[in-house]
Amino acid sequence: MDLRAGDRVALLVPGSPAYPRLVVALLRHGVFPVPMDPSLTSHERARLLADLEPTLVIDDPGGVDSLLAEVPAASGPPLGRPIHVTSGTTGRPKGVWSGLLGPADAAALAAEERDLWDFGPGDVNLVLSPLHHSAPLRFATGTLLAGGRVVVGEPPGFDPARVTAAIASERPTTMFCVPAHLQRLFAHWDDVGVPDLSCFRLVAHAGAACPPSLKQRLVELFPDASTWEFYGSTEGQFTACRSEEWQQRPGTVGRARPGRTISVDDDGTIWCVVPSFARFSYLDAPEKTAAAWRETDAGPAFTVGDLGRMDEDGYVYLDGRREDLVISGGVNVYPAEVEAVLTEADGVLDVAVFGVDDDRWGQRVCAAVVGSASPDALEAFARERLAPAKRPKQYYRLEELPRTATGKVRRLDLPGLVG
Structure with missing residues (x-):
């Protein structure tokens, strides 16, 4: 050798x-x-x-x-x-x-x-x-x-x-x-x-x-x-x-x-x-x-x-990773916290929360969802369980979330997949 x-x-x-x-x-x-x-x-x-x-x-x-x-x-x-x-x-x-x-x-x-x-x-x-x-x-x-x-x-x-x-x-x-x-x-x-x-x-x-x-x-x-x-x-x-x-x-x-x-x-x-x-x-x-x-x-x-x-x-x-932090209207939103709530909604098999640029809020909170849950049902579910700043403003349905081989969501890929 x-x-x-x-x-x-x-x-x-x-x-x-x-x-x-x-x-x-x-x-x-x-x-x-x-x-x-x-x-x-x-x-x-x-x-x-x-x-x-x-x-x-x-x-x-x-x-x-x-x-x-x-x-x-x-x-x-x-x-x-x-x-x-x-x-x-x-x-x-x-x-x-x-x-x-x-x-x-x-x-x-x-x-x-x-x-x-x-x-x-x-x-x-x-x-x-x-x-x-x-x-x-x-x-x-x-x-x-x-x-x-x-x-x-x-x-x-x-x-x-x-x-x-x-x-x-x-x-x-x-x-x-x-x-x-x-x-x-x-x-x-x-x-x-x-x-x-x-x-x-x-x-x-x-x-x-x-x-x-x-x-x-x-x-x-x-x-x-x-x-x-x-x-x-x-x-x-x-x-x-x-x-x-x-x-x-x-x-x-x-x-x-x-x-x-x-x-x-x-x-x-x-x-x-x-x-x-x-x-x-x-x-x-x-x-x-x-x-x-x-x-x-x-x-x-x-x-x-x-x-x-x-x-x-x-x-x-x-609560999440600092790199995952979404700042919307000056409020810190941690995706892990929002995901923990949404994952318990009926019809949600998998979910990832991420931020996208927003002219008004700096960033707006969005969610990519795998499963049959409708946006209306998810909005109602979140309204009962999350403060306004933490509620996703948009829901996108995906067949599966992009993940690394060890199961971590490739969160930075999500805006391109749903945009």
């Missing part, structure tokens, strides 16, 4: 069973995989690769197996995290860099995930999402490091029938998903019947707001105490929450993970103090790195601009 510690390897290939094994093998040598979306256009690839400056680019699926065969066998924990590229839904994508870790920090990094999710040699992780995203890759590599097995059910796209078959044949014990996966799985199971889910000990979801009715069905279908939600980002992890806690405190995403301290500014910005092994910078973007971090009495804290609140017991509730 003609690679050295600190080198970067761009992975522009679909997920496969070898993919997470290669990630672990490289990181054990201090070589940093850069997982990237294989569907990027040539223009997007060229721009990102110029920024990331990888030593090696793998853009052929066979290259994963070939490189894996060349990597010398090694044991021990990964010496860092993969360099994930942020999704770019709110701006130019940025590489998130953890640095090359020393032995103590490397061991702590591996132990944190293992201890939180209780990964062990008997685990079988079913992968539903593309492995170039941080959460599914983190669950897969955590499983491998604990001696477990990974089943990749993602390529060439999420298929609820294929996932259902994999549950029956592979009997997975863990699964990470996003609410969009659950919606499609449950709709499929309504048609064909619910499979035997008793094999699962852990089903974790994140990546987008989960409608309460969907979450409740998740809890009802899967084994007791097996379902979790967590709140995090490409940059780092904030909270973890058992569904039983959510049932007691509807809307919460949980309390700070072990080893972290969360605080919320007067303006609602969420900050998180993390251990040394969980710190990061943005590659070649010192001004963005500086904006993301600040010193506190508890240590360095970072933010990704998310807004929320925290109750007296430390439970966090999200």
